[in-house]
Amino acid sequence: MPTVRINDENVTFNEGATVVDAVAQTTGRELTAEGKPADGGRLGVAVALAEEVVPRSRWAGVELSEGDQLEIVTAVQGG
Amino acid sequence: MADMSLPPLQIGGYSLxxxxxxxxxxxxxxAALEAALVQxxxxxxxxxxxxxxxxTKTSVFSMLERLGIDxxxxxxxxxxxxxxxxxxxxxxxxxxxxxIKVEVIADEHTLLPDVIETLEATEQLAERGFTPLVYTTDDPAAARRLESAGAAAVMPLGSPIGTGLGILNPHNIELICSRASVPVVLDAGIGTASEAAAAIELGCDAVLVASAVTRAQDPTAMAEGMRLAVEAGFHSARAGRIPKRQHALASSPMEGRIDLT
Incomplete structure (x- = not known):
């Protein structure tokens, strides 16, 4: 069971879990395999793994490995 | 009455x-932010x-999406x-x-743009297919370099972020505008509506306002002031102002005055 760092916090997932699972767990939203909210609308979230953006279309294909560093970001007030 | 609606502004492939x-x-x-944005x-x-x-969730993004604001x-x-x-x-x-609003700052005390890093970032972002709107100093030479590097718009500061000091170097802003072939957006430093109007009169195509509205005592009223100021500035800039003169020039005729003896 891989433990990964998401936004500087350790989270443990089941074997075979992917980036989709990481995003679903962090946002508390149910996601489709395409990384879209199951209840429609836009998610407004992006993921970087080891400082590289993982496009939404590839979330389901990227399995989490022990020690992965993920950044999960969204828009906040600013500017 | 003549149609005085403002034409949209083209920034790269985007129509503002x-x-x-x-x-x-x-x-x-x-809720107060939403009211101000709408106004x-x-x-x-x-x-x-x-x-x-x-x-934070995704509340701001959802709100803007709901309001139809890009x-x-x-x-x-x-x-x-x-x-x-x-x-x-x-x-x-x-x-x-x-x-993307490119904002690369030099230090947290002044929040002034680091023009060297900004230039490099602009070039790379343009190569990667972004439409960079680039926050920069009020330096006319820097503005031209950013334009060459691929800035879709240059956004010189009037004064440092959040200061409300207005436009400290109007001559530079005017010079940037007169030589730019991409839109110029006055970014940062505006404190009140007259300064937004002044920015447009100096030749800016648009203004970016944050603190002046969101930190005003009545953000919605200030939002209305800013909206009107941008329109006022646009019309007066287009109208062609009178030249400044040393001495008075009467606008009423001297002939036909009453004669009291």
Whole structure:
């Protein structure tokens, strides 16, 4: 069971879990395999793994490995 | 009455309907922010990119989407080309827009742009297919270099972020505008509506206002003031002002005056 760092916090997932699972767990939203909210609308979230953006279309294909560093970001007030 | 509606502004491939770009920082009450944004008539509004947290969720993004206002993600908080590029890529992926407000600051005390890093970031972002709107100093030479590097718009500061000191070097702003072949957006430093009007009169195509509205005692009233100021500035700039003179020039005839003896 891989433990990964998401936004500087350790989270443990089941074997075979992917980036989709990481995003679903962090946002508390149910996601489709395409990384879209199951209840429609836009998610407004992006993921970087080891400082590289993982496009939404590839979330389901990227399995989490022990020690992965993920950044999960969204828009906040600013500017 | 003549149709005096303002034409949209073309920034790269993007058509900006309102020349008042708004920011969303500096206010905690989301309902008050929403009221101010609606009153301002803005069609493009900045957001920052930060780690997802249960508190922030995606509320600003959802609100802007609901209001039909386009998002302009910024790279606020970035100091280097490297973090600027990653922030921009994350913004494009999360918000599905090529627009990016490039903001690379030198230090947290002045929040002044680091023009060297900004130039490099602009070049790379343009190569990667972004539409960079670039926050910069009021240096006319820097503005031209950014334009050559691929800036879709240059956004010189009037004065440092959040100071409300207005336009400290109007001559430079005018010079930037007169030589630019991309839109110029006055960014940062505006404190009140007359300064937004002045920016447009100096030749700016649009203004970006955040703190002046969100930190005003009545944000909605200030949003209305800013909206009107941008329109007023646009019309007066287009109208062609009278030349300044040393001495008075009467506007009433001297002939036919009554004669009291």
């Amino acid at each position: 309907e309102s020349r008042l770009i708004m920011g969303t920082g500096g206010i905690t009450d989301l 301002s008539g803005t069609t493009l509004t900045t957001v920052a990119m930060r780690r997802y947290s249960p508190e 998002v302009l993600p910024n790279t606020a908080g970035c100091y280097t080309v490297r973090d600027t590029l990653l922030t921009a890529e994350l913004a494009r992926e999360a918000l599905e827009t090529d627009l």
